[in-house]
Amino acid sequence: MTDFPSPTPADIAAVLEAFEPLREPDADLGHWAGGDEVEPGVMQMPWFDYSDLVGAWERALYEHNLIYDYLGTPEWYERFAAIRENPALLASADLITVCTVLSTIMRGERFCDGHIAGMFKDGVAHAAMERLEELQRG
DSSP states (O other): OOOOOOOOHHHHHHHHHHHGGGOSTTOOOEEEEOOOEEETTEEOOOEEEEOHHHHHHHHHHHHTTOOOSOOOOHHHHHHHHHHHHOGGGGGGOOHHHHHHHHHHHHHHTTTSTTHHHHHHHTTHHHHHHHHHHHHHHO
16 A cells, blocks of 8 residues: 555544534535526536535545545455445444545545435444544544
């Protein structure tokens, strides 16, 4: 795996702080927008319009060295699929795995609108952040 800057305890604390408002089950993630007919026979593609809370969390992840540029091999995506099916698999994950999960969540949005919201719905985002908090506490 490529070398990445390790997040410091201060980096992790900043990301946990940005995530705090998103812990609530009814936290505002955003909403679907678009999808309208903009002129006869021409439909606008819908997109997920994320809330400022999600934007702040995403910025914190990138600014504090928790997002990786390289996600690995096809084996990683098989492992991520298992984590998506069972987020409890993150209960004993190390920091590199948690960062790789968070990177996959964020980068997945580039390929699929609403991916981040789906990761909240599936419990993956919460499980990764809970594990990050446990790792921070030591």
